[in-house]
Amino acid sequence: MEKIYLGDWLYNAGIVGFLRINNHLWDVKDTKLISKDENLLKIEDNYIEIDRKIFDGFTDRFFDYAFNLYGRYDRKLNRFKELLENLNDGTFKDVYKDFKEEVNGFTLLKNKLGDIKAENSQELKDLIEKAIRILEQDKEEFLESDVQIFLRSFNGQKSFLNKTITKDRKKKFYEDFEEPLKTDSNQKDKKFTCVICGERPAKKDTNYDTGFSPVFGLNKDAVNFAWNFNTKLPSCDICEIVYFCYFAGLTELNGKYYFVNLDDSVESLMLANNLFKEELEKSPENPFIDFFTEYLLRIKKSQAKYTLSNINFLETEFKETLPKVFSFNIDYKTAEFIEENHENLKSLSKSFFILPDKTRVYILTEFLNLILKKDLNYGLLYKIFKSATQDKAYVSNYNLQRLIIMYLLYKQKVGGKEMGLEEKSLWAMYMQGKNLLERLKERDAENKIQSIAYKLLNALKIGDVNQFMDVMMRVHMAYDLEVPGLLIKALQDKDNFYLLGYSFLNGLLGKENKLQEDNQ
């Protein structure tokens, strides 16, 4: 068995890609990555272990994966069928133009089609039908050619990707990789061990450089980047094929390719990238924050806070040699906060409110967004309460209170603020709000709730402590209630004021909001 350990991001992408190409050998059950055949593939914490028999049939799997990822063939085929359907005498000119555009840039098809001249719709129909026939009959040839075109952008011109190879690419791949990998018959370099794994002997004349991937960043000229000015970095056949699979570990969106890198374990890496793929398909506008929110909800336990503070997103484009790196830069304290409040955050996952323009805003996503941007302000609470007064907030009072408490914990933990407030003070204030609600009900004054809430909310919006106090005093006196003593704390500090104020309002709005009840 050969061990393949996690390493740099490109290598990690290679491991994810290698697993995806061999997806018949593993399964995800209850967020666990499980091997279906431990004789061929074992999945451990920071490495996978493979038997060389795993390479049996690898050529087909490798080509099929790249072919599907490129997807040009299917797109063209469907497009031609579509053109055929739309074709009639009236549309001839337009369809003809479209057809020519589709064929241009698809050299192999163009060569096979020969002359693409059509005088009328019948001739064009024959031509398109011919194109479809050729595509279907010679699928294997198109597959090989497309894979070569596609992978050249990722891997330079090694082996079957070399420009001089114009046919039998699969055969070349089989001879260069599958067969020798399977039988362990690659010629070994007697002098060197692989510098990547440090375990296996290096494959003869195989060096780790931009020939593995242009995004890698080291070539034989950049000698000052290497120890002792020596850019010769011998590599073994297993590490070489892992790097060769990195394209399959990436997730595509609009011609750009993404990879989520983290240190945790093979399992986390694999699941995180699968999740990112899902999130990209769901909401391509803001995949990072959506991914992170979802990721947070799914991880049962993170191995270390360091993971949370060190998730990197890498973006590469065709022909770009330097990947773009996005990092979350969550500081240690924030990571700790997120970890400690995992359950509270999770409880908010389904809660949302609706803005006047009917956009649905998920509270958890928004809250995390503010935390990650280091801009946790009370505007979010205002928006939620504003919607709540209009029956447009789908969040239970209990969860909303937990959100307010998270504000307090965040201010204390990450902001390092001594506030003289405790969780129980906020709950007490919440209960005070509830008391007022009960009293109003007893006195048949439920219709007053809206206007009181509105006035309090307004005072909270503009941070006007005096106005808030004024309303509180008058209401409490009018209904024979004691003014909460905790309000004194609100006078001392703006943060206290907001937190106590919103807690009170939350209690007051308690059972008023029918939609919230439904949600509970």
Place this chain on the structure above:
Amino acid sequence: MRVLRVKLYQEFACYRKPMTYGFWETYPLPPLSTVKGFFHNVVEAKEYIPARYGIQGKFKSVVLDMQSMYKFGRKDSENKGVYIEGFNKPLLKSPIYVSNLYAVELTIYIESKLEHLEKFRENLLNLEYPSLGRKEDLVRVDSVDMVELTERDLFEDSYYIKNGIYFSKEKAKELEVNGINYRMNFYYESKNGMRFFKKKDVVYVDNKNLEFGSILYDKEEDKVVDLIGD
């Protein structure tokens, strides 16, 4: 057991993972080979000194930086950078992403022959200003002391880990803790002008309650210590 305890502080640091070029990723704490290199450098070692190292610490945040690096390029008409005679290559600039740890507080324990430890303490600030990680990642030396470590029975007296720490894989198993597994460079042998590293499996843990087994303990600093090495 008597060991040397070194407390260091770094404003920024990148403990670069091997084989990272376009994007320099960092380990959460300096890896074994880096600390080992630091030790050998400070004691001006002429040959390999067997030692064991306990590495732990914390940082405030990870910051991604973009830097421009000088890099030798190919000699052709396009490359008009500064030309370096001895190497027959032009010098070019190339952008690189670097992950930096910010505000790193390290506590490193070293166990070796007394003479080496004493020399380390003596030399630490006498040589040029020490750095750990990259050359520019200077360290502020907060203290260097000989300390006595005792064995702490975790069954009787559990311990909560608050900072990051590397455990050897074997120790992590004994203590029944999970964390991030790293296969880390340990020491190298130079062959044919190249370095070949022997690796060690370590587990990085930064928050866990230890309740099983026993471990070395520094009472003064209230820190558990795992010494990894020869």
